[in-house]
Amino acid sequence: xxxxxxxxxxxxxxxxxxxxxxxxxxxxxxxxxxxxxxxxxxxxxxxxxxxxxxxxxxxxxxxxxxxxxxxxxxxxxxxxxxxxxxxxxxxxxxxxxxxxxxxxxxxxxxxxxxxxxxxxxxxxxxxxxxxxxxxxxxxxxxxxxxxxxxxxxxxxxxxxxxxxxxxxxxxxxxxxxxxxxxxxxxxxxxxxxxxxxxxxxxxxxxxxxxxxxxxxxxxxxxxxxxxxxxxxxxxxxxxxxxxxxxxxxxxxxxxxxxxxxxxxxxxxxxxxxxxxxxxxxxxxxxxxxxxxxxxx
Amino acid sequence: xxxxxxxxxxxxxxxxxxxxxxxxxxxxxxxxxxxxxxxxxxxxxxxxxxxxxxxxxxxxxxxxxxxxxxxxxxxxxxxxxxxxxxxxxxxxxxxxxxxxxxxxxxxxxxxxxxxxxxxxxxxxxxxxxxxxxxxxxxxxxxxxxxxxxxxxxxxxxxxxxxxxxxxxxxxxxxxxxxxxxxxxxxxxxxxxxxxxxxxxxxxxxxxxxxxxxxxxxxxxxxxxxxxxxxxxxxxxxxxxxxxxxxxxxxxxxxxxxxxxxxxxxxxxxxxxxxxxxxxxxxxxxxxxxxxxxxxx
Numbered sequence: 001x002x003x004x005x006x007x008x009x010x011x012x013x014x015x016x017x018x019x020x021x022x023x024x025x026x027x028x029x030x031x032x033x034x035x036x037x038x039x040x041x042x043x044x045x046x047x048x049x050x051x052x053x054x055x056x057x058x059x060x061x062x063x064x065x066x067x068x069x070x071x072x073x074x075x076x077x078x079x080x081x082x083x084x085x086x087x088x089x090x091x092x093x094x095x096x097x098x099x100x101x102x103x104x105x106x107x108x109x110x111x112x113x114x115x116x117x118x119x120x121x122x123x124x125x126x127x128x129x130x131x132x133x134x135x136x137x138x139x140x141x142x143x144x145x146x147x148x149x150x151x152x153x154x155x156x157x158x159x160x161x162x163x164x165x166x167x168x169x170x171x172x173x174x175x176x177x178x179x180x181x182x183x184x185x186x187x188x189x190x191x192x193x194x195x196x197x198x199x200x201x202x203x204x205x206x207x208x209x210x211x212x213x214x215x216x217x218x219x220x221x222x223x224x225x226x227x228x229x230x231x232x233x234x235x236x237x238x239x240x241x242x243x244x245x246x247x248x249x250x251x252x253x254x255x256x257x258x259x260x261x262x263x264x265x266x267x268x269x270x271x272x273x274x275x276x277x278x279x280x281x282x283x284x285x286x287x288x289x290x291x292x293x294x295x296x
Numbered sequence: 297x298x299x300x301x302x303x304x305x306x307x308x309x310x311x312x313x314x315x316x317x318x319x320x321x322x323x324x325x326x327x328x329x330x331x332x333x334x335x336x337x338x339x340x341x342x343x344x345x346x347x348x349x350x351x352x353x354x355x356x357x358x359x360x361x362x363x364x365x366x367x368x369x370x371x372x373x374x375x376x377x378x379x380x381x382x383x384x385x386x387x388x389x390x391x392x393x394x395x396x397x398x399x400x401x402x403x404x405x406x407x408x409x410x411x412x413x414x415x416x417x418x419x420x421x422x423x424x425x426x427x428x429x430x431x432x433x434x435x436x437x438x439x440x441x442x443x444x445x446x447x448x449x450x451x452x453x454x455x456x457x458x459x460x461x462x463x464x465x466x467x468x469x470x471x472x473x474x475x476x477x478x479x480x481x482x483x484x485x486x487x488x489x490x491x492x493x494x495x496x497x498x499x500x501x502x503x504x505x506x507x508x509x510x511x512x513x514x515x516x517x518x519x520x521x522x523x524x525x526x527x528x529x530x531x532x533x534x535x536x537x538x539x540x541x542x543x544x545x546x547x548x549x550x551x552x553x554x555x556x557x558x559x560x561x562x563x564x565x566x567x568x569x570x571x572x573x574x575x576x577x578x579x580x581x582x583x584x585x586x587x588x589x590x591x592x
Binding site: 030033034035037038040041042044045048049050051052054055058106107109110112113114117125127128129130131132133134135136137138139140141142143144145146147149162163165166167169170173197198199202226227229230234244245248249252259262263266269270273274277281284 | 308309312313315316317319320321323324326327328329330331332334335338345346391394395397398399400401402405407408409410411412414415416417418419420422423424425426427466523526527529530533534548551552555556561564565568569571572575576578579580583
């Protein structure tokens with residue numbers, strides 16, 4: 001924390017003569033401090049990343065009795081040949097992508113109403129959404145399990161996708177609302193005067209300018225569905241329907257000694273979020289609702 | 297309402313807005329509100345996952361509230377939440393302050409340090425298991441090398457609690473770092489300069505200038521992290537399963553185990569519903585508070 005207070009040399013005020021010397025010393029000190037801070041952050045980052053580096057490193061180790069020495073991709077070949085990881089990956093991708101699609105389609109117009117509308121009903125809805133996002137998932141999981149048992153939807157990907165849509169909804173609407181709030185209403189008003197309907201104003205003016213908001217919301221929904229463990233654990237029973245979180249976990253429990261294979265499955269699971277993060281870093285919002293609350 | 301400005305008149309516009317918000321309302325009612333109310337009903341019955349059971353009044357609640365397991369879990373949930381919120385905040389703020397200064401490759405570190413938040417919990421829990429859980433793990437081997445014997449971090453109740461809390465801080469500090477970094481970025485550098493010119497020390501500047509200026513974001517990040525911690529299931533369950541001897545069983549884990557492992561739906565939903573009621577009250581109060589802060 002003290003490091004952040006290192007003075008910016010250019011901002012030092014004083015007599016011109018001593019300032020020259022002062023500047024030299026301060027520049028030197030700032031440069032030295034810079035390297036100390038670099039070392040500090042390097043050490044901290046390395047320590048923090050140990051668990052992630054361990055996953056990568058173990059996944060590349062040859063298994064027992066393997067002819068190869070050094071790093072190898074054989075674990076990945078083995079898991080795709082002998083386990084359900086391919087199926088789990090497909091299941092995870094399809095549930096996550098369908099969740100994103102439905103959630104964004106439903107939340108985008110709903111957020112518009114919350115952003116532009118002013119009525120008692122709308123503010124109560126906004127409060128309801130805030131309350132809902134603070135409730136534990138387990139409370140909803142129990143009744144939904146009973147309901148889905150009657151509808152023959154336990155142990156189906158459709159079933160968990162429906163629940164994911166439900167659990168993303170409140171935050172997704174909040175995020176879209178917060179984004180629309182940043183778009184001036186004057187743009188739509190001009191379109192209305194030109195005879196555009198509310199619908200076409202939303203579609204052609206607001207939505208067209210909301211790509212960053214839509215992307216942040218989509219990323220949030222994708223990660224929620226991709227990372228969920230509790231719902232998948234409760235609802236999915238047969239291995240053919242597993243998503244990666246339960247797949248990884250069951251594989252880990254059965255092969256706890258074969259770390260190379262376990263970590264190879266883990267790598268498959270962490271790759272998509274890391275790729276999404278690397279590609280769309282700019283749109284990656286902190287805890288979803290966090291950004292919307294902080295920005296409002 | 298924007299509808300009143302449209303040429304098609306208020307009715308057509310209002311209808312559009314109702315259609316915009318309706319799908320989300322239906323989903324929220326069916327997937328969020330109905331399950332919570334159903335859970336409330338179920339907590340008053342002695343049913344199971346397949347049978348509704350008979351009405352037993354508040355019996356499940358008296359059972360739960362007089363059981364030691366409930367209060368132990370409440371205690372652990374509080375500790376877990378306090379450490380999770382303030383631990384991750386302290387680490388996140390320190391790193392945000394450090395990264396605010398000029399550091400070679402600072403941008404790269406900023407991205408790398410977000411990885412614990414991006415990587416799925418299932419993956420990081422697997423890795424932490426490898427690092428600390430078995431006698432052959434690296435950490436027990438290190439503790440033996442420095443003369444402490446092979447410490448099994450997840451076998452001793454107290455050590456397991458500490459490990460789970462540290463794991464939570466490791467997962468959550470990037471969230472805090474992002475929230476604090478964006479709050480710090482909004483502070484005008486001249487404010488620090490003015491305080492420095494006035495002769496304030498680094499410590500004084502931090503407590504009297506920096507902290508007050510980021511207080512709103514700090515407050516919001518605490519609220520959100522509290523909700524994340526109280527409702528957290530996978531972080532705890534994947535590392536310890538709630539054990540050893542229920543030492544790391546939070547209320548969510550306890551509720552899950554009552555319903556899905558011990559098949560006591562009544563007491564399980566009662567626990568979930570106690571949490572739900574508490575969180576509803578707390579979040580309504582917080583929402584009001586936030587709106588107030590906003591207006592100021």
